Amino acid sequence: MIPACPLRSLPRGEAFRLDAEPPIAVFHTEDGQIYAIDDTCTHQDASLADGWLEGCEVECPLHASKFDLRTGQVDAPPAKLPVRTHRVVVEDGTIFVIPSEAPANLPPGVGVRPQGAA
Amino acid sequence: MRTVAVVGASLAGLSAARALRDQGYDGRLVLIGDEPHRPYDRPPLSKEFLAGRMDEADLALETETDDLDATWILGTAAAALDPGERAVRLGDGRTVRTDAVVIATGAAARTLPGTERLSGVHTLRTLDDARALRADLAGAERLVVVGAGFIGAEIASTARALGLHVTLVEPAPAPLAAAIGAEMGAVVAGLQAGQGVEVLCGTGVREVTGTTRADGVILTDGRRVPADVVVVGIGARPNVAWLAGSGVEIADGVLCDATGATGVPGVVAVGDCAAWFDPAGGAHRRVEHWTGAARRPAVAVRALLAGASATSGSSGSDVRPPEPPYFWSDQCGVRIQFAGRTGPGDEITVEEGSLADRSFVAVYRRGDRPVAVLGIDLPRPFTRWRKRLAAEALQSAAP
Numbered sequence: 001m002i003p004a005c006p007l008r009s010l011p012r013g014e015a016f017r018l019d020a021e022p023p024i025a026v027f028h029t030e031d032g033q034i035y036a037i038d039d040t041c042t043h044q045d046a047s048l049a050d051g052w053l054e055g056c057e058v059e060c061p062l063h064a065s066k067f068d069l070r071t072g073q074v075d076a077p078p079a080k081l082p083v084r085t086h087r088v089v090v091e092d093g094t095i096f097v098i099p100s101e102a103p104a105n106l107p108p109g110v111g112v113r114p115q116g117a118a
Numbered sequence: 119m120r121t122v123a124v125v126g127a128s129l130a131g132l133s134a135a136r137a138l139r140d141q142g143y144d145g146r147l148v149l150i151g152d153e154p155h156r157p158y159d160r161p162p163l164s165k166e167f168l169a170g171r172m173d174e175a176d177l178a179l180e181t182e183t184d185d186l187d188a189t190w191i192l193g194t195a196a197a198a199l200d201p202g203e204r205a206v207r208l209g210d211g212r213t214v215r216t217d218a219v220v221i222a223t224g225a226a227a228r229t230l231p232g233t234e235r236l237s238g239v240h241t242l243r244t245l246d247d248a249r250a251l252r253a254d255l256a257g258a259e260r261l262v263v264v265g266a267g268f269i270g271a272e273i274a275s276t277a278r279a280l281g282l283h284v285t286l287v288e289p290a291p292a293p294l295a296a297a298i299g300a301e302m303g304a305v306v307a308g309l310q311a312g313q314g315v316e317v318l319c320g321t322g323v324r325e326v327t328g329t330t331r332a333d334g335v336i337l338t339d340g341r342r343v344p345a346d347v348v349v350v351g352i353g354a355r356p357n358v359a360w361l362a363g364s365g366v367e368i369a370d371g372v373l374c375d376a377t378g379a380t381g382v383p384g385v386v387a388v389g390d391c392a393a394w395f396d397p398a399g400g401a402h403r404r405v406e407h408w409t410g411a412a413r414r415p416a417v418a419v420r421a422l423l424a425g426a427s428a429t430s431g432s433s434g435s436d437v438r439p440p441e442p443p444y445f446w447s448d449q450c451g452v453r454i455q456f457a458g459r460t461g462p463g464d465e466i467t468v469e470e471g472s473l474a475d476r477s478f479v480a481v482y483r484r485g486d487r488p489v490a491v492l493g494i495d496l497p498r499p500f501t502r503w504r505k506r507l508a509a510e511a512l513q514s515a516a517p
């Protein structure tokens with residue numbers, strides 16, 4: 001379980017990029033849900049935390065693929081693969097992410113940096 | 119409507135095919151493309167693919183969930199359109215009968231006259247071009263890029279990162295000046311120079327020298343720059359020659375209304391070959407960007423399907439105007455994003471970040487109205503501005 005950020009520092013409609021390996025994006029939707037997915041778009045190298053949040057969907061800021069935050073499914077191309085989702089718990093006002101054990105769908109040309117590397 | 123033919127099997131054609139199925143068209147669908155390849159993505163050709171970080175499989179545009187139920191005719195060009203006969207004639211003599219046509223034949227790279235006889239001179243538009251350039255760069259030390267539009271500037275940056283000595287030559291005062299204005303183009307010139315690219319603006323190329331293989335260029339100011347490889351990146355012209363005699367009106371591209379409909383009923387045009395009427399600018403313009411080729415086909419297909427059901431053949435009134443043009447470019451280790459359109463005299467203010475940090479969002483205003491936004495390495499605020507421009511464009515188009 002990784003502590004992400006205090007709940008009050010993530011207002012509704014906002015996103016937070018957690019510097020994990022690979023990075024994780026945490027979203028607080030307008031209707032109060034919190035979701036975590038891999039931050040890197042599965043299409044190419046863009047950060048989904050920088051994307052456009054609408055309902056339970058995030059639109060990639062680069063080529064506008066849409067991902068369902070609940071399932072990670074692609075709702076609009078060009079992305080071909082779903083983005084990995086992570087479980088979230090809120091305890092004592094802090095958002096925690098439980099990283100998924102499933103393999104990440106990283107885009108071509110983007111590798112996972114070895115732990116601890118800069 | 120029983121058959122729709124999509125001519126051009128790349129991004130705009132594939133997007134049109136998807137839009138047809140998404141919008142409920144269940145008749146026969148034929149895609150005709152002159153390249154032998156399944157639809158592939160071009161932007162990486164000057165970036166990750168050229169750098170060797172992506173391979174050909176990564177370029178595929180189709181997804182596993184695509185279920186187009188289409189007939190593909192690849193490796194064969196459309197040679198003529200005969201709307202009266204409702205037919206597309208193919209280069210190999212065959213004819214495809216069809217009730218409607220989506221024109222999506224894109225554009226081809228312009229070449230420098232007189233360079234055809236020389237090896238070592240490249241343009242970059244297709245996968246085959248990219249393979250050839252990648253192979254040629256592998257053995258080269260000095261590259262001259264003629265033209266600092268997006269593709270030229272990206273190739274310069276990629277080749278520099280591969281370790282080549284690169285000279286970027288541009289007659290305009292700055293790189294990307296036509297798209298983002300000279301003032302912000304100068305910022306890009308600074309990024310290129312900072313990476314070690316020699317940027318020569320305000321001068322053109324008079325001649326590419328060499329007997330069988332290019333060995334350099336002579337600039338309009340008389341200077342000579344040696345080169346092992348020369349890339350010509352001086353824009354693209356729409357692939358519309360095959361439409362001669364079809365009755366479809368052609369200027370710089372296929373003339374369309376603001377929904378992609380041509381003057382010929384049952385014929386729409388999308389992507390780089392199409393000059394849609396731009397209500398904001400009051401003129402027809404081609405938009406040669408990925409996002410336009412990916413998203414506008416849904417608008418054109420709506421017009422096509424509405425036209426098929428309306429007796430007048432006019433496009434439906436519920437058709438929304440297209441979003442302001444958007445493009446991105448990766449070069450010099452930064453991501454450039456731009457939305458809207460700029461013209462001379464626009465006032466530019468930096469709204470977030472700073473030029474010094476090479477990370478900022480700049481907004482272009484005409485009078486008090488924001489008309490365009492440029493982002494360098496700040497996607498989040500850029501996207502908010504882009505959405506705002508789109509919302510304002512929608513509002514001002516509302517009756």
Ligand SMILES: Cc1cc2nc3c(=O)[nH]c(=O)nc-3n(C[C@H](O)[C@H](O)[C@H](O)COP(=O)(O)OP(=O)(O)OC[C@H]3O[C@@H](n4cnc5c(N)ncnc54)[C@H](O)[C@@H]3O)c2cc1C
Pocket residue numbers: 125126127128129130131150151152153159160161162163164194195196197222223224225226242243244268269357360388389390391405406407408409411444445446447448
């Ligand atoms: C190297 C490169 C880098 C780019 N980078 C970016 C970028 O970073 N950002 C961005 O926004 N945009 C970028 N673009 C632009 C983007 O790729 C184009 O806007 C997009 O490809 C247009 O799609 P299209 O389907 O309209 O045309 P095209 O992709 O040109 O496809 C048209 C297809 O039709 C075929 N065709 C032509 N004539 C016929 C015929 N008579 N019969 C049958 N088929 C025919 C062509 O061979 C081609 O396969 C880049 C383009 C290139 C070349």
Ligand code: FES
Pocket residue numbers: 041042043044045046060061062063064065077078079
């Ligand atoms: S990088 Fe996200 S859609 Fe392309």
